[in-house]
Amino acid sequence: MKVKRICILGILTAVSMIFAYVESLIPVLPAIPGVKLGLANLCVLLCLYQRKAADAFLVLILRIVLTAFTFGSLFSMLYAMAGGFCSFCVMLLARRLGVFSLIGVSILGGVTHNMAQLAVACVLLQPKACLVYLPHLLIFGAVCGFLIGILTKEISARISLQDKSAGKNIRRQG
């Protein structure tokens, strides 16, 4: 593994861990419990667009495992894994398809994340009571995905995470 790759993936994992923690501190909307912004997805999206898909997957899995051990529990890891894994697969597919822009891919990721977690809840709990939240989760996944998509687009235009140009970028800023 190249040193630059280790550095970039390490920074992205650390930043997404902080995002995941900050998110858990922001109070949720009372009407829709447990909804999060999905800031951590920003790092995965950045990686997916500027580096290899394998790197994005690595950042995602590391973030989920590390946040579960530091702030959460094995139980929260189950939901995070389901959401993270499904949304990653869909985002990767959407990116490869090429019909969607970055914002579209982000929306798909957000919605898939919520739907996967709802599916897990339906399996573990009484399905009817969980399905009541489907419309809210659908809308919020789309809205949050849209916002994260805009953020990622703006950041992606300013910061390069590629192995080649990363050094040049830092020099220019210094």
Added chain:
Amino acid sequence: MKKADFWLIGILLLCAVAAKWLLLPQKNADPVVAVYVNKEKAASFSLYEDTEAVIEGKNGLSLTLAVQEGSVCVKHADCPDKVCMQTAPIHKTNESILCLPAQIVITIASAEESEYDSIAR
């Protein structure tokens, strides 16, 4: 943004509206508060009698449920995330409060429906 993005947003909105419409609460003459632990019915309460009860959930977690003037909320929970406590009080049929770590579901159902449940079992 590309054309497909707008289509995606439109389709998602349509799905959400359709789902909301399908899940709209029906008229319910006799609502009861039903509590499920791990998919199985654990207890039921009248919606119109003020009560407080401790529900034992899975993983050694429990929560305190309170019924007050026709609405239900969770007063206290052992779980680390406290999502169930932050959920707004529920009062309409089909509304529910979920506690994921303890696998507890609190929902408002009609009394008839829950009777069918017990006959089926």
